[in-house]
Amino acid sequence: MSTPEPRLSDTSYVVLGLIARFGTMTSYDLKQAVAASVGYFWSFPHSQLYAEPVRLAEVGLLTEDREESGRRRRRYRLTADGRRALQNWLATPDDGRVELRDPGLLQLFFADLTGREEVVSLAEAREALHRDRLATYERIAASLYAGDRAEVGNLTLRRGLYAERAAVRFWSELRTELTEG
Amino acid sequence: MSTPEPRLSDTSYVVLGLIARFGTMTSYDLKQAVAASVGYFWSFPHSQLYAEPVRLAEVGLLTEDREESGRRRRRYRLTADGRRALQNWLATPDDGRVELRDPGLLQLFFADLTGREEVVSLAEAREALHRDRLATYERIAASLYAGDRAEVGNLTLRRGLYAERAAVRFWSELRTELTEG
DNA sequence: GGGTACATGTAATCAGTTACATGATTTA
DNA sequence: TAAATCATGTAACTGATTACATGTACCC
Numbered sequence: 001m002s003t004p005e006p007r008l009s010d011t012s013y014v015v016l017g018l019i020a021r022f023g024t025m026t027s028y029d030l031k032q033a034v035a036a037s038v039g040y041f042w043s044f045p046h047s048q049l050y051a052e053p054v055r056l057a058e059v060g061l062l063t064e065d066r067e068e069s070g071r072r073r074r075r076y077r078l079t080a081d082g083r084r085a086l087q088n089w090l091a092t093p094d095d096g097r098v099e100l101r102d103p104g105l106l107q108l109f110f111a112d113l114t115g116r117e118e119v120v121s122l123a124e125a126r127e128a129l130h131r132d133r134l135a136t137y138e139r140i141a142a143s144l145y146a147g148d149r150a151e152v153g154n155l156t157l158r159r160g161l162y163a164e165r166a167a168v169r170f171w172s173e174l175r176t177e178l179t180e181g
Numbered sequence: 182m183s184t185p186e187p188r189l190s191d192t193s194y195v196v197l198g199l200i201a202r203f204g205t206m207t208s209y210d211l212k213q214a215v216a217a218s219v220g221y222f223w224s225f226p227h228s229q230l231y232a233e234p235v236r237l238a239e240v241g242l243l244t245e246d247r248e249e250s251g252r253r254r255r256r257y258r259l260t261a262d263g264r265r266a267l268q269n270w271l272a273t274p275d276d277g278r279v280e281l282r283d284p285g286l287l288q289l290f291f292a293d294l295t296g297r298e299e300v301v302s303l304a305e306a307r308e309a310l311h312r313d314r315l316a317t318y319e320r321i322a323a324s325l326y327a328g329d330r331a332e333v334g335n336l337t338l339r340r341g342l343y344a345e346r347a348a349v350r351f352w353s354e355l356r357t358e359l360t361e362g
Numbered sequence: 363g364g365g366t367a368c369a370t371g372t373a374a375t376c377a378g379t380t381a382c383a384t385g386a387t388t389t390a
Numbered sequence: 391t392a393a394a395t396c397a398t399g400t401a402a403c404t405g406a407t408t409a410c411a412t413g414t415a416c417c418c
Binding site: 010013014017020021037038041042043086087089090091093094095096097098099100101102103104105106107108109110111112113114118121122124125126129130155156158159160162163165166167169170174 | 191194195198201202218219222223224267268270271272274275276277278279280281282283284285286287288289290291292293294295299302303305306307310311336337339340341343344346347348350351355
Binding site for chain 4: 363364365366367368369370371372373374375376377378379380381382383384385386387388389390
């Protein structure tokens with residue numbers, strides 16, 4: 001209670017969580033881990049994965065331990081406070097907004113300001129994009145399919161599958177309606 | 182080609198698009214319009230709806246015309262350049278990232294660091310949230326249902342319906358699996 | 363041994379958020 | 391006529407994005 005309650009963002013929790021999971025990480029490790037997992041639905045540039053741990057170390061949620069030799073990497077670990085902050089966050093369902101941020105949807109929202117042509121190619125492009133992502137997720141799922149379906153690692157992936165299927169359905173329906181209508 | 186190609190964000194296009202649609206708008210009008218439509222899937226604080234048009238006016242995509250009397254409101258209109266910029270954007274399918282930003286999903290991603298209890302209440306909370314939103318969208322859809330299903334105004338709403346249904350399915354399945362498994 | 367890609371970081375800028383502030387209008 | 395709420399705006403801050411910079415390893 002002595003420190004003035006540092007404000008933690010979702011980004012902070014990504015960092016804390018990954019370090020909690022893997023024990024010790026450099027910023028580059030974080031970058032890799034993000035790219036291979038959360039990055040699919042929660043991405044940010046790697047520069048944040050350098051800046052954020054520094055902040056977290058400043059407020060005592062991480063320890064920073066810099067190599068003396070060669071690359072002088074900074075290795076981060078969780079402190080007791082860090083673990084507490086993380087548990088605390090995990091224990092209370094976040095009521096933050098869920099947002100489907102899709103520039104394509106924004107364009108569709110303004111479809112009335114443009115021609116049918118443009119909307120058709122928008123729908124085509126977006127359908128293709130989501131089919132791609134769906135395929136990617138399905139490949140990943142297949143490769144994981146030794147394990148239990150409800151295993152945690154698979155859960156966010158499953159969420160991705162559902163979301164992508166909905167997206168494909170939407171855009172392809174739209175395309176059909178526009179070209180056959 | 183004389184001006185140095187102002188960088189336009191998605192926010193810029195929301196502003197340009199709404200002004201294109203309605204002709205003349207104050208920042209407050211924008212705020213209202215956003216809250217009632219795009220805001221559902223692309224939100225930002227009202228302060229940006231004051232700041233952004235100022236920038237757009239500076240780079241010549243809007244004209245600003247300030248009331249002399251009483252409230253001295255700024256009324257914005259599209260310039261020819263503004264319309265061109267907008268058409269231009271609409272004519273090229275944006276290849277920007279689609280992201281499902283959901284803090285709850287982030288928590289789920291770190292479910293391995295916590296107990297089953299916490300995950301259950303997370304799933305319950307999220308299921309409830311999405312059922313709510315689904316209900317809202319369904320009410321809106323019902324009230325619009327005089328018109329054609331494929332009418333543009335309804336399209337982003339339909340997208341919302343699909344997305345919310347997928348979300349409800351996901352979280353309620355998860356809850357079931359966790360409590361019955 | 364020169365090029366290319368990976369690894370690691372910093373700096374500057376800019377957009378987004380929070381917070382504050384106050385005038386106008388309605389309502390109790 | 392006081393309180394509450396709507397309307398309108400600005401300022402300060404901070405987090406995110408872009409861009410730059412350079413070291414190290416590997417590949418041809």
